[in-house]
Amino acid sequence: xxxxxxxxxxxxxxxxxxxxxxxxxxxxxxxxxxxxxxxxxxxxxxxxxxxxxxxxxxxxxxxxxxxxxxxxxxxxxxxxxxxxxxxxxxxxxxxxxxxxxxxxxxxxxxxxxxxxxxxxxxxxxxxxxxxxxxxxxxxxxxxxxxxxxxxxxxxxxxxxxxxxxxxxxxxxxxxxxxxxxxxxxxxxxxxxxxxxxxxxxxxxxxxxxxxxxxxxxxxxxxxxxxxxxxxxxxxxxxxxxxxxxxxxxxxxxxxxxxxxxxxxxxxxxxxxxxxxxxxxxxxxxxxxxxxxxxxxxxxxxxxxxxxxx
Amino acid sequence: xxxxxxxxxxxxxxxxxxxxxxxxxxxxxxxxxxxxxxxxxxxxxxxxxxxxxxxxxxxxxxxxxxxxxxxxxxxxxxxxxxxxxxxxxxxxxxxxxxxxxxxxxxxxxxxxxxxxxxxxxxxxxxxxxxxxxxxxxxxxxxxxxxxxxxxxxxxxxxxxxxxxxxxxxxxxxxxxxxxxxxxxxxxxxxxxxxxxxxxxxxxxxxxxxxxxxxxxxxxxxxxxxxxxxxxxxxxxxxxxxxxxxxxxxxxxxxxxxxxxxxxxxxxxxxxxxxxxxxxxxxxxxxxxxxxxxxxxxxxxxxxxxxxxxxxxxxxxxxxxxxxxxxxxxxxxxxxxxxxxxxxxxxxxxxxxxxxxxxxx
Numbered sequence: 001x002x003x004x005x006x007x008x009x010x011x012x013x014x015x016x017x018x019x020x021x022x023x024x025x026x027x028x029x030x031x032x033x034x035x036x037x038x039x040x041x042x043x044x045x046x047x048x049x050x051x052x053x054x055x056x057x058x059x060x061x062x063x064x065x066x067x068x069x070x071x072x073x074x075x076x077x078x079x080x081x082x083x084x085x086x087x088x089x090x091x092x093x094x095x096x097x098x099x100x101x102x103x104x105x106x107x108x109x110x111x112x113x114x115x116x117x118x119x120x121x122x123x124x125x126x127x128x129x130x131x132x133x134x135x136x137x138x139x140x141x142x143x144x145x146x147x148x149x150x151x152x153x154x155x156x157x158x159x160x161x162x163x164x165x166x167x168x169x170x171x172x173x174x175x176x177x178x179x180x181x182x183x184x185x186x187x188x189x190x191x192x193x194x195x196x197x198x199x200x201x202x203x204x205x206x207x208x209x210x211x212x213x214x215x216x217x218x219x220x221x222x223x224x225x226x227x228x229x230x231x232x233x234x235x236x237x238x239x240x241x242x243x244x245x246x247x248x249x250x251x252x253x254x255x256x257x258x259x260x261x262x263x264x265x266x267x268x269x270x271x272x273x274x275x276x277x278x279x280x281x282x283x284x285x286x287x288x289x290x291x292x293x294x295x296x297x298x299x300x301x302x303x304x305x306x307x308x309x
Numbered sequence: 310x311x312x313x314x315x316x317x318x319x320x321x322x323x324x325x326x327x328x329x330x331x332x333x334x335x336x337x338x339x340x341x342x343x344x345x346x347x348x349x350x351x352x353x354x355x356x357x358x359x360x361x362x363x364x365x366x367x368x369x370x371x372x373x374x375x376x377x378x379x380x381x382x383x384x385x386x387x388x389x390x391x392x393x394x395x396x397x398x399x400x401x402x403x404x405x406x407x408x409x410x411x412x413x414x415x416x417x418x419x420x421x422x423x424x425x426x427x428x429x430x431x432x433x434x435x436x437x438x439x440x441x442x443x444x445x446x447x448x449x450x451x452x453x454x455x456x457x458x459x460x461x462x463x464x465x466x467x468x469x470x471x472x473x474x475x476x477x478x479x480x481x482x483x484x485x486x487x488x489x490x491x492x493x494x495x496x497x498x499x500x501x502x503x504x505x506x507x508x509x510x511x512x513x514x515x516x517x518x519x520x521x522x523x524x525x526x527x528x529x530x531x532x533x534x535x536x537x538x539x540x541x542x543x544x545x546x547x548x549x550x551x552x553x554x555x556x557x558x559x560x561x562x563x564x565x566x567x568x569x570x571x572x573x574x575x576x577x578x579x580x581x582x583x584x585x586x587x588x589x590x591x592x593x594x595x596x597x598x599x600x601x602x603x604x605x606x607x608x609x610x611x612x613x614x615x616x617x618x619x620x621x622x623x624x625x626x627x628x629x630x631x632x633x634x635x636x637x638x639x640x641x642x643x644x645x646x647x648x649x650x651x652x653x654x655x656x657x658x659x660x661x662x663x664x665x666x667x668x669x
Contacts, residue, residue, distance in 0.1 A: 084648065084652055089659065095648075097598055098599075101599065101640070102644025104640065104644075105638075105640030105644045106637075108637035108640070109346075109635055219637075224463070224466050231463070268478070270470040270473050270474035271474075273470050274471075277464075277467050278467060281445075281449075281459075284455050285453060285455050288455040288456075306313070
């Protein structure tokens with residue numbers, strides 16, 4: 001095995017790329033869960049974002065339009081979940097699963113004419129001399145715009161939840177929907193908006209896979225990224241900064257196992273491919289060791305709200 | 310204004326009618342989807358739902374329906390028990406794969422001996438594999454409170470990699486040079502899970518599904534364990550006060566569903582699939598979730614739901630062969646069915662009132 005072929009700067013740069021889809025999806029899901037809603041359909045929204053983004057990207061030739069329609073597609077899927085769980089008061093776990101199963105089916109239906117096609121992808125932002133700085137240049141500069149957007153979004157969500165009034169209302173709705181309702185806040189409206197935001201983020205994350213990271217459309221290409229995003233929210237104890245750390249950690253493991261595969265490590269390929277999932281389980285176990293039962297989850301997470309009860 | 314008013318107790322009439330309403334709504338929405346794909350919706354629906362049961366070639370399709378319904382029902386019965394108790398095992402697909410691998414490996418140890426004891430031995434190991442895979446989320450949940458949804462699901466991806474490694478490495482048929490995949494178990498007399506009555510599609514998996522349905526039904530309605538399952542699902546707090554051992558319940562529910570999923574995998578690998586191959590995982594474990602809900606988490610309802618879902622598979626294949634309907638349309642159709650089912654469930658628990666309400 002030749003470990004010297006793995007350059008640390010390239011490794012960090014590519015882990016940021018690998019982590020971005022999960023980061024976007026996990027950040028969206030965190031906001032949803034902060035509002036007290038458990039949407040297990042992240043995988044379905046991501047794959048729909050991937051296919052919508054790819055189709056729009058191919059048809060229009062513009063990856064930006066692709067990302068826009070991915071966000072719209074993800075949000076539309078999320079609102080389907082929102083109407084079912086918030087208006088028709090269905091079980092959130094079951095509806096989230098339904099969203100994933102439906103999204104996987106619908107996306108392969110929509111994308112069947114687009115398998116194997118290439119599309120325009122987003123270029124790196126060229127910052128000229130900055131990119132040429134050894135090590136830091138490659139790590140910090142010269143990424144594509146969505147990587148920076150995702151980091152800005154982390155900052156935005158953090159500030160929104162911590163410093164704004166609307167963020168406080170959202171957290172109140174998640175901690176005690178009855179109290180928030182009694183204070184006159186529209187619980188259902190806040191939750192629907194949070195759900196739509198989560199869907200848009202998941203859609204962006206999916207489109208990042210199909211338009212930048214891979215960049216192609218294949219059936220079921222998210223391969224559990226949505227579920228890993230859900231695990232990261234738990235790992236991050238519902239904090240934006242830790243979502244970033246968690247996503248980059250997983251991005252690191254993904255990139256490392258890919259690098260080890262190409263470097264010809266004397267470990268079975270299947271074990272390496274399973275590593276991100278195994279590490280997710282391991283992290284979940286460590287979290288539950290630390291947090292005990294319940295932990296820092298929003299108090300009303302997953303509980304249905306019906307105003308007249 | 311339309312608003313909802315909670316019923317004091319769920320409506321029994323709607324509870325029975327809502328799956329039928331959901332199926333009807335899905336047919337309408339599915340028909341629209343088929344029309345959007347440029348197919349005649351009525352012809353598509355007829356090809357999927359009518360021809361396999363009553364059409365010209367029904368004699369062939371009817372057997373296929375039972376072949377597909379067997380594993381779906383077997384897995385769904387186990388899942389439903391857990392869902393009833395609020396234990397969310399969504400990794401049945403993984404337990405199904407590991408069951409198949411364990412069972413196949415246990416049998417292949419004796420290859421090429423011929424003995425009637427080999428097949429039952431394989432079934433036991435298949436069940437054991439499923440249980441072992443399900444015990445990981447169960448024990449983590451009980452001991453540490455780790456989320457069983459995420460762990461059981463992550464294990465599906467681990468199982469898929471295990472399957473790939475078994476197919477190309479340690480279970481690969483040593484006589485087939487260069488080809489991945491194990492020896493053909495359906496063509497080895499000791500392990501073949503063949504049709505029991507010719508032309509019906511009934512193999513041992515279908516028989517096992519039937520036994521599991523009866524067992525689960527009796528347990529839920531007649532046994533203390535079943536009462537505890539229902540109690541824990543309806544009111545976890547009441548269950549704790551009532552002295553229900555939640556940890557034991559979680560282990561039992563996950564173990565039972567893992568066992569059935571593992572057995573389903575073994576019956577599949579020795580029969581319809583024939584061998585451990587890379588594409589052995591066919592998504593039964595996920596479709597069984599829809600089956601469990603469509604059957605209202607009731608073992609008897611699951612039989613009907615499993616048959617219907619098997620029909621969409623068989624009819625969907627026919628439609629894709631005859632009408633060129635993409636096979637992905639069927640999985641979208643199945644997902645839609647689950648959506649409508651969850652949506653119309655509102656009628657079971659709530660009354661819809663039109664007019665000015667007291668509470669908004």
